[in-house]
Amino acid sequence: MKFKNTNRFQLIREMFIYGNRLPAPGEIIRKSILKQIGFFNPALLQTQDYDFHVRTLLKNKIYIYQKPLVKYRQMINGSQIDNHSNLSILRQNLELPFVLDNFLKMDINLFIKVFSQDFKVFGKPTRETIPYFLGKIALKTDDQIRQKWGYETILNFIKDTKNLKLLNSLYSIQYKDIISLVNKINFDSKSQKINYKDTKFRKIIRKFLNKEK
Structure with missing residues (x-):
């Protein structure tokens, strides 16, 4: 797979909408950047590189060297983390909201450069209304997990009545407009789905539940 040197702002937008766009193996990172953004989040397993890449891009520029430096081996028995098993998909779905939360910390100037093409639909954001705009985007x-995160982010935002009044004054948005957003969630989305009838998966879950007892 070839990774292009695309515009940093475009890359950040794609990372929000589509997921991780950078390969984890073969990275060279300055020590100063690690001091700035921290290391991998140990609480994440399936999306630790995605989370790290987002935090890196929000603060720094990157360059993608076009020649391959490493080879990635796919195990026949599917023992690698990204093996698309039921458990890996479940972990990814559960971890994704934590990764998306990083975008809520964006500087308003960066936010405008990254999502400028979306403002034609939603209007011009302010620093205070970034959660609302990210939720709408x-x-x-097409991802149900992202859609759910977007809806919950907006609901959390308007828990403070000052924010709802702000949306009303800036964009003429009323409470009924917020509630109707649930209709935007596509329950037949293209999100990766877990096969709960999978015998191996059910055995693992049953074993886990027995341990909890």
Whole structure:
């Protein structure tokens, strides 16, 4: 797979809408950047590189060297982490909201450069309304997990009545408009789905539940 040197702002937008766009193996990172953004989040297993890449891009520029430096081996028995098993898909779905939360910390100037093409639909954001705009953008994706995150982000935002009044004054948005956003969630989305009838998966879950007892 070839990774292009695309515009940093475009890359950040794609990372929000589509997922990780950078390969984990073969990275060379300055020590100063690690001090700035921290290391991998140990609480994440399936999306630790995705989370790290997002935090890196939000603060720094990157360059993608076009020649291959490493080879990635796919195990026949599917023992690698990204093996698309039921458990790996479940972990990815559960971890994704934590990764998306990183975008809520964006500087307004960076936010405008990254999502400028979306403002034609939603209007011009302010620093305070970034959660609302990110929620709306997430709701327009084809990923149900992102859609759910977007809806919950907006609901959390308007828990403070000052924010709802702000949306009303800036964009003439009312409470009924917020509630109707649930209709944007596509329950037949293209998100990776777990096969709960999978015998191996059910055995693992049963074993886990027995341990909890």
